Amino acid sequence: MIRTLLSALAVTAAVAYAAPAQAQATLAQVKARGSLNCQVGPPTPGFYALASDGTWSGMDVDICRALAAAIFNDPRKIQFQSVTSAVRFTSLANGESDVLSRTTTWTAVRDTQLGLEFAGVNFYDGQGFMVPKASGVKSAKELNNATVCVLTGTTTELNIADFYRSNNMTFKPVTAENENVLVGTYLGGGCDAYTNDKSGLAARRSSFAKPDDHIILPETISKEPLGPVVRHGDNNWGDIVRWTLNGMIEAEELGVSSANVDQMLTSTNPGIRRLLGVEGNIGEGMGLTKDFMVRVLKATGNYGEIYERHVGPKTPINIPRDGSLNALWTKGGILYAPPFR
Amino acid sequence: MNTLSPPQAAHLTDTPDTVKVFVPAAARAAPSSTLGAAAWIRKNMFSSVPSAFLTILGIWVVYTVLNGFIGWAWTNAVWEASSRRDCLDKVGNAGACWPGVVVWIPNLIYGLYPKDEVWRINLAFALLIVWLVPLWLPRVHSKVAIGLSMVLLFPLFASYMFMGGEKGAIWTALIAVGLTGFLWTVLTAVTETLWGVPVLRMVARKFGATTAEAESRIGQVVLLALFGVALFIVFELDFVEVRTRVWGGLFLTMVISGFGIAFSLPAGIVLALGRRSKMPVISLLCTTFIELFRSVPLITILFMFNTMLPLFLPAGVEVNQLLRAIVAVCLFASAYMAEIVRGGLQAIPRGQYEAASAMGLGFWQSTALIIMPQALKIMIPNIVGNFIGLFKDTTLVSIIGLLDLLSMARAVGQDTLWIGLFIEPFFFITVIYFVFCFAMSQYSMNLEKRLNTGHKR
Structure with missing residues (x-):
């Protein structure tokens, strides 16, 4: 409660005082500093994971790596700031972070009232349910009168209440603030189902002794578009983040990857030539170089490569991409980058 | 045969030698039922149903x-396993999976500090121990000066060892001051142990100083020379910069609590004296400070210092995040310490103050020589209790994103390879916390025993 209050207070104050902190354009500040201040959260597998050798990696980390590559041609020029979610927006508003890339849901209130600018979506998440396979449950609609383990103080609690109310069903919540406690309850049979964002469910399931004994139900009961965020008021910086992300999605659609980017420079496809800066001047218009996407692709690869590397079926997280929202629009998903021209 | 023992014999010399003396029979052996382990067990463990x-x-x-x-x-x-999945495949949840903790130990201890530079931390802590050793050597007399120099000067030198990077003229001088303190401590410890004279005086005497005045004058020159040597060494040092963002683990916990502990006691004493002062402005200021910081949770203070402070500072002025956390912890701890000290001061009978006044001692003299030594002795359990609490409270800095010991332990279970590994790292850091807190508590017991000479009843 205190934390919620505080963060509300801090964000209000931050919005009120944010203006002077932006006297200088963010890109100029980053260049002068020589590194990008990239805000991530406390380590979370798949999105901003910390390995035992001290390196950060993940879907959201690669957004920052791509930005550092676009600006400095060096994906290592990043200062990672691991900030708790209670103070994430304040830390962005007060100028400590240049970009916030940490599974943050794009919502109307955040976009319009907290002085934030969402620069796109790099992962479409949504709340789902996990149940033991032995229960025989195949759909969330069968979970009437079930006891459900749910984290308190998060939107998951509100989403599940909405879901049950709109389906005229009832449920008994088992709540805890600590995810470890909650998962322990679920594994101990204390509840019939465990609900959380699907990416979180997949990561959790991979830590079970027998992951195959649990299934994630197909229903997605909430929309959680996650993406990088910047401060209001510096549109050029927002453009840089947005078009770096779009470039990675566009590159996958055009079949340009880290492996073939050098050959693609001689491609005759006008879309590829514009993306890689062989034609046109999109990069320089933003204060970057013409070939910024070449740098990005060499450093991190296209969106598909990033997905497979961090959360794809070959990783312990194992979130299948085919047929999900995160597939390209050409493959049944909704990932769609506006044209690079 | 006379069985008298000599003193009794001496006492009885003027009486005739036919004195009947009571000779007790030899004590019988205790009944076998009350002897040995079996009897002890029966008496203490099985005395009734x-x-x-x-x-x-x-x-x-x-x-x-x-x-x-x-x-x-x-x-x-x-x-031995390469990932948690390995462990789970081998024993499931029946056994601990230690390899995950083992590969994370460097991070748990040093955070994300570059592994090539970790020797700097080790060296700095080794220097700290060397600095501390003279405090236990019986022949060293300048213990107060050594202790003070450690608390005041070690941070100057250590912060450079930890941070590295560019050093301007003032910074260089400060580091050299820190190093001077270290050199002086080592030399003093050596000369006092061997010849019973502090190093400065000894050198001064070698140069033929006879009066105290001359001794101190030459002593100052010698100190200056030491400073010159230190300056020379510091010029030669060139450490790579390591930003405080990557500090973490036990190292960070020790830095924060070390500052908190070193700062809170003197600050607490000053605040407590201020609160009891008869000067209204000082008393009001101190009371306000103490009450303000004591009535707000540490988490709130950390939060304020961390996220609100940058908003109120002019654009471009950046205060290091770790520094903000340290300042917040120091202020919070000194407010608590002030009340502990005030409690100790109140336990001193009025007669002690009056006696001090009667001897003609002024406020500072009576406080420093009569009141504080007695009060601090009473307060030891509370002070150390506060230190232990502070050491554990530093885990709260994880809320502002500093990767302290607890955050690092949490991170183990979020590593993609060791996903879900929580109990083992928590167990490991529990042991670390226990070792440190128990050591502090034992030191306090030891200190009490040594100081508790006058009041034992």
């Missing part, structure tokens, strides 16, 4: 818990 029942119950509980624990932590534990 309920007692016997409780004993058996107790043994069963201890056995079950220990058996389960050893089974988990040792017998069934996995010691």
